[in-house]
Amino acid sequence: MSRSVGWLLLAALAAGPPLALAAGQPFYVDILTRLVCLAAAATSLNLILGHGGMISFGHAAYIGIGAYAVGIPAYYEIHDGWLHLLLAVACSALFALATGAVALRTRGVYFIMITMAFAQMVFFAVVSIEEYGGDDGLVIDIRSEFPLVDLEDGLTLYYVCFAVLLGTLYVVHRLVRSRFGMVVEGARGNERRMASLGFAFYRHRLAAYTLAGALCGLSGAMLGNFTNFISPEMMDWTRSGELIFMVVLGGTSALFGPLMGAAAFLLLEELLSGWTIYWQLPFGLLLILVVLFARGGLAGLLEGRRG
Amino acid sequence: MADETLLRVESLRKSFGGVAAVGGVSIEVKRGEVHAVIGPNGAGKTTLISLLAGELRPDGGRILLGGRDIARRPAHARAALGFARSFQITSVMPEMRVLDNVIMAVLARDGRSFGFWRPARNDANLVEPAAAALERVGLAHAAEECAGAVSHGEHRQLEIAMTLAAEPELLLLDEPMAGMSAEESRRMTGILESLKGEKTMLLVEHDMDVVFALADRISVLVGGRIAASGAPAAVRADEAVRRAYLGDEAA
Numbered sequence: 001m002s003r004s005v006g007w008l009l010l011a012a013l014a015a016g017p018p019l020a021l022a023a024g025q026p027f028y029v030d031i032l033t034r035l036v037c038l039a040a041a042a043t044s045l046n047l048i049l050g051h052g053g054m055i056s057f058g059h060a061a062y063i064g065i066g067a068y069a070v071g072i073p074a075y076y077e078i079h080d081g082w083l084h085l086l087l088a089v090a091c092s093a094l095f096a097l098a099t100g101a102v103a104l105r106t107r108g109v110y111f112i113m114i115t116m117a118f119a120q121m122v123f124f125a126v127v128s129i130e131e132y133g134g135d136d137g138l139v140i141d142i143r144s145e146f147p148l149v150d151l152e153d154g155l156t157l158y159y160v161c162f163a164v165l166l167g168t169l170y171v172v173h174r175l176v177r178s179r180f181g182m183v184v185e186g187a188r189g190n191e192r193r194m195a196s197l198g199f200a201f202y203r204h205r206l207a208a209y210t211l212a213g214a215l216c217g218l219s220g221a222m223l224g225n226f227t228n229f230i231s232p233e234m235m236d237w238t239r240s241g242e243l244i245f246m247v248v249l250g251g252t253s254a255l256f257g258p259l260m261g262a263a264a265f266l267l268l269e270e271l272l273s274g275w276t277i278y279w280q281l282p283f284g285l286l287l288i289l290v291v292l293f294a295r296g297g298l299a300g301l302l303e304g305r306r307g
Numbered sequence: 308m309a310d311e312t313l314l315r316v317e318s319l320r321k322s323f324g325g326v327a328a329v330g331g332v333s334i335e336v337k338r339g340e341v342h343a344v345i346g347p348n349g350a351g352k353t354t355l356i357s358l359l360a361g362e363l364r365p366d367g368g369r370i371l372l373g374g375r376d377i378a379r380r381p382a383h384a385r386a387a388l389g390f391a392r393s394f395q396i397t398s399v400m401p402e403m404r405v406l407d408n409v410i411m412a413v414l415a416r417d418g419r420s421f422g423f424w425r426p427a428r429n430d431a432n433l434v435e436p437a438a439a440a441l442e443r444v445g446l447a448h449a450a451e452e453c454a455g456a457v458s459h460g461e462h463r464q465l466e467i468a469m470t471l472a473a474e475p476e477l478l479l480l481d482e483p484m485a486g487m488s489a490e491e492s493r494r495m496t497g498i499l500e501s502l503k504g505e506k507t508m509l510l511v512e513h514d515m516d517v518v519f520a521l522a523d524r525i526s527v528l529v530g531g532r533i534a535a536s537g538a539p540a541a542v543r544a545d546e547a548v549r550r551a552y553l554g555d556e557a558a
Contacts, residue, residue: 178427179425183420185402186403192362196360196394197383198383
């Protein structure tokens, strides 16, 4: 059931933007572009959070790193898109590898705090670099340039972002079903047993953490291209919290959970913020209800599970 | 081969805050034998198993597996050397299927756990040995069920299937009969009996009927020390053991 709703959602995302344009509502293309980028980021987070049980509170750092991997080269008038993507993925992977190596030696609330601390380090590092705008951020005048594909066209940009989402979903789908994915999932279920079976699963966790960071860097690069403006605010810890919110709201155990969560998040944000400036209050109440009564999130509800 | 020593424990010691839980224990397990460790509550049996499995560091002494001292190796490294342990309190991956739990044990032995792309649950190299291990312990019917949802007796069978699937040199069985009904206990005894001669087992068990039915040799642990060690008949007859442990049962 959650699978079919997921496919339905993807079909709607594939067909939506041309329809919105035909209806004279280009505004919706913007919303959907933001949605697919954030859904890709949330899907990458779910690889470690849902499947691995590693509650990273610093995942927005990779959105920021990916975005600045577009923005900083663009500042120096280097617009080669492949270089941007390579930088986004490589820098994210390196940052995840280095910080994960330390963070994964901790457990529980300490892991949450240390991942958040590392992300805040990047946040403040970027704030302090005046050259790239510091607190005020950086405008991207020209988007990443690819052969044959022109990202300056809103619809083309949308479909490239959509392709990144599809790619992220597919990679995560393959990873969690592989031998590697089984070890990561097993270590979430019972560390002691996995050690006694003979797994040194620290390495598997670190690999998963690195892969999730790299994937998220990619969606960050797309988000940077979309907004044309990047700032440290993109990787603030509240942004990391929003990604967790999406994953938990949508459901951690399903492939399409984070996509559903991201869609519900943006929809609610639109609706509630039009209704009251205190829109975060009902948002918080909703999350409490989900955690208390629908542990499997939206995907779990669709499966008839309440956890 | 018959008399070859597989595991030799030499004056192993472990104290917790000045209390010697294991105070100089020496045990010898020969290849192919079932060696039972019995003892009253608080005798140090669980500490001993944890020391052997590598979850605790000993304060002193040696653990020789096939002549190699492994006393300071971590738990996961000992598994690679041929230890497999079953837990007294069921310890499985509760959110995974029963079959997946055993696949995990096969995967641990197989060693190639860094496959990132091909689906593991369709891999005959993993699924077939796992299914065979479930068959062996009579749990094939529950393969598809969620491991957290099966009965207590089935959990214990799953524990044994996982240790078997790891194809270890030595099975460390920590109270496999704990909390079982008489019927479940009989079935488990049958399973262990069918493995006798084929696998070397170090069995820690409370149930005296099981111990005397299965064990080739018995070591009696009292107050963190081995009070007696030998064939079941000799241990049963040992005066010190009768006093210290079998006491009210045997008198």
